[in-house]
Amino acid sequence: MAFYLTLGIVVLILVWLVVMYNGLISLKNQVQNAWQQIDVQLKRRHDLIPNLVNAVKGAMQFERDTLERVIGARNRAVSAKGAQEAAAAEGQLGQALSRLFALMENYPDLKSSHNVLQLQEELTSTENRIGFARQLYNDLVARYNIKQQVFPTNLMAAGMGFALADYFRIEEAEKASPRVDLSLN
């Protein structure tokens, strides 16, 4: 009797370990996938910016400074290495972009250009996608971390090689930046 009881308990513990391990692995992959999604959208942002700058260059000759700052920030963001540097560069790019959008309001010609409106819509969407990808990533990180930290998983998670994931934080530089409403309402 005692033998079967022990066997039962051992089997239960094994089942729990398997379920826990698989749950953590699944979440870990979702977290990585969400991180990839942020990357994809940042890449899209980098690809769209030269098009926008080319489209508005003619009408906005007097804003050469702003345009150059956008291109410069974009190039720094493309060549940034490491998460820290990339986050800082993306923050500056966001700032430069918002300044460009604010100035574009002064040029009514641009508002009537289909090409510019379309590029503006694409960039608005990209900014939103980055935001939503970040939101999903942070939600998943929260779930992943909570799952590792609750009892009794916390006894085993670290031993199985799981580590807490980092949140994607908004850089201080970007936090201070003003941004305009780009919606085409």
Add this chain to the structure above:
Amino acid sequence: MRCPSCGFVQFDAPRCKQCGALSPTPRQPVASIVSTPGFSGPATATRPSRLVRPLNLYDQQARNRWKTAFVIGLFMLLVILLGYGVDRFVIGSGFSIPLWDGSPFEPSRARPSRQVAFPVATVAALGVGTLTAWLGYRNGDTLVLASSRAVPLATTDLKSRQLDNVVEEMAIASGLPKPRVYVVQDPDPNAFATGRDPAHASIAVTQGLLEMMGREELQGVIAHEMSHIRNYDTRTMTVTAALLGTMLLLHDWSARSGSWRVRDSSDRKGGGAGQIVLFILWIVLVVLAPLLGQLIAMSISRSREYLADASGAELTRNPMGLASALRKLQEATAPTRSISRGTAPLCICDPLHHRLDDGKGFWADLLATHPPMAERIRILETMAYAGS
């Protein structure tokens, strides 16, 4: 200025457009509204915001699986019942197949010895029913889209480009694959989602909705539809819509064949009281089955609309976007003609604008396909205030 709770930048209004958190500056007039009992007032407004997360998301998915199975089961039961009734009352004692004695290889010596009743109609109905249920499950979305004459979105002009982008954004926010996007040529604003799982999902909006809604409102509507997909509401509703249509067809057909049978049975053998009682029972069941199916479909669609509103707001972190869209939908009172009755429970607002939908209480909950618009808007606005 930037929202202290979620970091969203368009924080010039009294409330944050993204998470609904109140401005921490005390001069905002909204603060006085919020400092009623139940809300903790501006003191806590700077806390990190969390919308009420629908904890029963997985419950809802499980419930939807169960309900889909129930609807399919009910449909199969009706079909078998119909087949059995035809065997019993129309063909009589059953269609007989002769059994042969002797070896089939010596046909000259073989002769029929006895007859065995074979329930031919029951078996045929079972086969047809299984096929229909399977087709309804696999291709229900195609049926629903075709019946409302939805065409794939052509991303040529700015507005349709915007719709496509918004769908992509909501797919990213929910972590699901991007559904296919369709447009229904109808000036009345409405939208629905269909498909048996998130990998085979479609979202359709009417031309009227596309033209009427701003970007944030469109986002709210698409987030609501995306939640239906994530909760597997679309599967239940699509299967129900497809099978209910078939049930109604079968129902019409059986009613016609039934009246022919009543005359016949009294003429021929005198039938016997038992036969007639059985026959009446059969007719009652056949008549009631589609009604029962419809009742189930309707009673479950109310709670799922509230849930989709809530989890949609969770996706956009902007309950006011959907609230504003719902207000526009409420003002539009012309019926959406392109959307058939079977598709109605799938839509974001009742395409027929039934007055019953504005009611509350048991009967309204039972019979209306959609919750009252005013109530939905109120809940979303509360969410925006209580976001802190």
